[in-house]
Amino acid sequence: MKLPAAVKRLVLPAIVIAGILTGITGVRAADYPTKPITFIIPAAPGGAYDISARLLIPALQKALGVTILPQNFSAGPVAPTQLYKARPDGYTIGIVSMPGTLLLQLMGSTDYDVDKYTWLGRVAHETYALAVAANSPINSIAAMKALGRPVSFTSAGPGSTAFAATQLAMRRLGLNAKIITGYPSAPEYILGVIRGDGDAVITNLTALTPFVTSHQVKLLLSFDDGNAVPGVPNARAAHAPDLAKISLDTLVGAPPGLPPEIRKRLSDAIAAAIRDPDTQARAKTASADLAPGNAAQAAAVVAAQHAFFTKNADLIGKP
Amino acid sequence: MIWQAWWTGFASLVHPAQLLLLALGMAYGLFVGALPGIGGATAIALAVPLTYGMDSFGAIAFACGVMGAVPMGSSITAILLNTPGAAPSAATLIDGYPLARQGKAGLAIGAAASSNAIGGLIGTMSVLVVMPLARRIVLLFRPPEFFLLGMLGLVVVALSSRGKMLRGLVTAGLGLMIACIGQDLVTGELRFTLGSQYLWSGVRIVPALIGLFAIAEMINLSIKGGAVVSNADARVKVERMSAGLIETLRHWPTVLRGSLIGTVVGAVPGVGGTVAAFLSYSITSQVSKQPETFGKGNIEGVIAAESAINASDGSHLIPTLGFGVPAGAEMAVFLGILMLHGLQPGPAMLIDHQAEIYGIVWALTFACVLASFIGLVCVRPLAAITTVPTRVLVPIVVCLALVGSYSVDQSIGNVIVSGVFGVLGYVLIRQDYPRLTIVIGMVLGGIIERSYHQSLMMSDGSWGIFVASPIAMTLAALIVAALVVPPARLAVRKAMGA
Numbered sequence: 176m177k178l179p180a181a182v183k184r185l186v187l188p189a190i191v192i193a194g195i196l197t198g199i200t201g202v203r204a205a206d207y208p209t210k211p212i213t214f215i216i217p218a219a220p221g222g223a224y225d226i227s228a229r230l231l232i233p234a235l236q237k238a239l240g241v242t243i244l245p246q247n248f249s250a251g252p253v254a255p256t257q258l259y260k261a262r263p264d265g266y267t268i269g270i271v272s273m274p275g276t277l278l279l280q281l282m283g284s285t286d287y288d289v290d291k292y293t294w295l296g297r298v299a300h301e302t303y304a305l306a307v308a309a310n311s312p313i314n315s316i317a318a319m320k321a322l323g324r325p326v327s328f329t330s331a332g333p334g335s336t337a338f339a340a341t342q343l344a345m346r347r348l349g350l351n352a353k354i355i356t357g358y359p360s361a362p363e364y365i366l367g368v369i370r371g372d373g374d375a376v377i378t379n380l381t382a383l384t385p386f387v388t389s390h391q392v393k394l395l396l397s398f399d400d401g402n403a404v405p406g407v408p409n410a411r412a413a414h415a416p417d418l419a420k421i422s423l424d425t426l427v428g429a430p431p432g433l434p435p436e437i438r439k440r441l442s443d444a445i446a447a448a449i450r451d452p453d454t455q456a457r458a459k460t461a462s463a464d465l466a467p468g469n470a471a472q473a474a475a476v477v478a479a480q481h482a483f484f485t486k487n488a489d490l491i492g493k494p
Numbered sequence: 495m496i497w498q499a500w501w502t503g504f505a506s507l508v509h510p511a512q513l514l515l516l517a518l519g520m521a522y523g524l525f526v527g528a529l530p531g532i533g534g535a536t537a538i539a540l541a542v543p544l545t546y547g548m549d550s551f552g553a554i555a556f557a558c559g560v561m562g563a564v565p566m567g568s569s570i571t572a573i574l575l576n577t578p579g580a581a582p583s584a585a586t587l588i589d590g591y592p593l594a595r596q597g598k599a600g601l602a603i604g605a606a607a608s609s610n611a612i613g614g615l616i617g618t619m620s621v622l623v624v625m626p627l628a629r630r631i632v633l634l635f636r637p638p639e640f641f642l643l644g645m646l647g648l649v650v651v652a653l654s655s656r657g658k659m660l661r662g663l664v665t666a667g668l669g670l671m672i673a674c675i676g677q678d679l680v681t682g683e684l685r686f687t688l689g690s691q692y693l694w695s696g697v698r699i700v701p702a703l704i705g706l707f708a709i710a711e712m713i714n715l716s717i718k719g720g721a722v723v724s725n726a727d728a729r730v731k732v733e734r735m736s737a738g739l740i741e742t743l744r745h746w747p748t749v750l751r752g753s754l755i756g757t758v759v760g761a762v763p764g765v766g767g768t769v770a771a772f773l774s775y776s777i778t779s780q781v782s783k784q785p786e787t788f789g790k791g792n793i794e795g796v797i798a799a800e801s802a803i804n805a806s807d808g809s810h811l812i813p814t815l816g817f818g819v820p821a822g823a824e825m826a827v828f829l830g831i832l833m834l835h836g837l838q839p840g841p842a843m844l845i846d847h848q849a850e851i852y853g854i855v856w857a858l859t860f861a862c863v864l865a866s867f868i869g870l871v872c873v874r875p876l877a878a879i880t881t882v883p884t885r886v887l888v889p890i891v892v893c894l895a896l897v898g899s900y901s902v903d904q905s906i907g908n909v910i911v912s913g914v915f916g917v918l919g920y921v922l923i924r925q926d927y928p929r930l931t932i933v934i935g936m937v938l939g940g941i942i943e944r945s946y947h948q949s950l951m952m953s954d955g956s957w958g959i960f961v962a963s964p965i966a967m968t969l970a971a972l973i974v975a976a977l978v979v980p981p982a983r984l985a986v987r988k989a990m991g992a
Contacts, residue, residue: 219535219823219826219827219903225830226830226833226834229542229830229834230834246904247539247903247904248903248904248905249695249903250695251677251691251694251695252691252694253691253692253694253695253905256691282682284684284687284689284691285691286691327951327952331679332677332678332679332680332681332682333681333682334677334682335682338682353951355948355951355952356679356680356681356682356948356951357679357680357944357945357947357948358679358948359679362817362818362819362820363763363819366632366763366817366819367636369633369817370632370633370635370636371636372636372637372948372952373952385818385838385839385840386818386840388838388840389840391840457834460834460835460836461833461834461835461836462833462836462838463833492682
């Protein structure tokens with residue numbers, strides 16, 4: 176059937192323009208969500224971030240009533256960039272690790288700004304700690320200082336949180352030390368200390384705990400100002416309160432410019448998903464410590480970390 | 495005590511629900527493994543949500559079914575279409591595909607299946623024996639030993655490019671250069687990333703393999719026309735199901751050597767099945783009396799690679815369960831599944847969860863053997879693929895290959911890499927340069943560079959660290975032997991001939 180010329184001239188362009196405008200303005204917040212939501216995970220399957228995300232997803236699906244599609248990316252700037260550049264329509268959210276994502280930005284060559292993400296909440300908060308092999312003769316920071324030679328730390332390379340934490344500890348604790356870098360993941364640099372590649376390792380407690388409970392490493396210092404590990408000195412006891420400023424936070428974010436109504440819907444759903452008894456039960460089974468936080472707390476974490484690393488940019492070890 | 499744990503592990507698996515999950519996992523693993531690029535890690539990752547509702551033994555049975563069956567599926571496409579389903583199978587296709595082109599796809603798949611099963615059995619059984627010693631074995635390999643192991647791999651492969659030594663070195667050098675792309679893990683520096691964030695993690699091996707082998711071969715086939723079987727008049731010879739098995743048994747020293755190499759290399763975290771398969775293949779071609787037949791369709795090449803692949807899959811359990819340090823990407827996902835089900839791999843698990851550990855070993859053993867059996871049964875219909883005309887085959891394989899490449903980590907960058915490596919692979923075919931050595935350079939480059947720097951950081955710059963332990967000295971001696979023995983053998987032969 177041939178369309179009249181007027182229809183061709185007016186109605187069709189109008190339909191196209193309406194379509195474009197709908198696309199630009201996104202879906203109506205009241206209807207949200209109406210289709211599956213992509214959940215970006217900034218790590219390969221099986222890692223800590225992947226486990227955090229997958230613990231959350233079933234309850235998040237229940238809270239939002241739509242399918243959540245996890246999408247794993249290799250570590251690096253690709254995942255945060257994908258999240259940053261996605262349309263702010265609530266259909267792309269993701270895990271953002273802090274300060275890892277910030278450190279990548281401070282290293283340069285990234286296309287995102289951590290201050291501009293829309294923060295939806297916090298899933299986990301992990302404290303850093305210093306450990307040595309269980310059979311090491313070093314039993315305290317004082318013994319480490321008295322070694323008479325540089326202490327060697329195993330770690331990931333410059334630009335990683337573990338490297339920055341190690342640099343910070345070396346300075347604030349006054350250690351004569353060197354860092355053996357190049358280990359691709361936390362289990363590998365912890366294993367490096369167990370087999371004697373180096374004397375000590377600094378990483379988050381979640382990664383260290385299995386090795387502590389199996390008596391392969393022992394903790395000498397916890398980088399918190401409370402009582403994260405009973406019986407282990409904290410940052411304040413080591414006269415290095417700055418160490419407590421390094422932590423690993425697993426945040427959930429969305430692209431900049433997410434409409435407030437959708438942001439609230441998502442924040443509430445994430446909070447509900449973390450509180451969900453099934454999530455809590457699975458987290459307990461997986462020995463994952465969930466430390467829920469709201470959107471404001473997530474934003475505060477980012478602001479504090481940004482301020483700290485801007486002031487101490489040399490810790491990053493930028494080549 | 496240990497016998498009791500073996501039996502408990504076995505009994506926990508021999509239960510209708512567990513066996514059903516194992517079978518489902520195997521069916522899924524065989525299918526997904528045969529898709530180009532979708533290796534074990536992606537296959538299990540896609541199935542993680544399915545394990546939520548299962549108990550720990552059910553999840554173990556399902557995941558082991560997938561892991562045990564993926565290598566068989568992957569080898570089938572490697573042999574039939576020159577397209578490795580997963581990276582380790584790239585070693586299988588070197589001789590498997592020429593056999594398929596000669597119309598002997600049935601023989602190649604039969605040998606692959608049987609050596610796969612035997613290698614898997616040896617690998618998993620060695621885990622049963624070795625698990626109590628897991629800690630000692632894992633601790634033996636430090637950065638100096640990693641460096642020497644990588645160097646041994648390079649030396650052996652360079653030597654195996656017999657007759658094309660210089661060309662082999664050129665492409666191995668190219669592989670090493672490609673391995674330099676991305677963020678240097680030691681210094682944090684970005685190298686040759688051309689401003690692309692995709693290249694921060696370097697060039698991914700699987701998309702590159704898909705390009706070098708699958709895409710390049712499809713370009714080659716579409717230009718030549720015809721079918722995979724090179725002689726248009728030749729009929730595909732599908733021998734009796736037992737023909738491949740007989741070949742495997744006839745070459746039992748190759749199976750044993752491959753299984754041993756796979757078991758040892760697989761137990762070292764971070765090295766993986768690809769290195770094991772290539773090392774086994776290269777050493778077998780070195781010690782063969784007809785080294786010139788390798789790469790042209792020698793069944794021993796298929797057997798060497800396959801027995802090492804499955805043996806390494808079994809021994810990957812040693813660092814993964816013994817230390818909680820995954821031996822590769824596939825084991826990283828498996829470790830995640832175990833953790834989701836309340837099992838924390840590490841020495842404590844070796845003591846507290848022996849039933850689960852031996853359940854894993856038994857499940858993997860069942861899956862390896864049964865998947866190979868299914869492979870044997872399917873030889874006849876599968877081999878017919880090699881007679882499909884190019885005009886039908888090429889578009890299908892290219893589509894599957896590129897989708898597989900994309901699915902590695904859902905990146906369009908992977909598809910571009912496959913395209914670029916496809917063209918590179920075709921140029922290399924035309925110019926008669928070996929493609930295998932590029933892969934080896936890419937796989938070993940990162941390990942060699944990183945562990946070299948780490949060793950020197952550990953020793954404050956002293957090279958003495960490379961001969962400071964018995965393992966390091968053994969590996970150094972093997973490198974020297976690999977360099978000295980072949981020319982010496984040649985000289986002796988010449989002298990005897992004269």
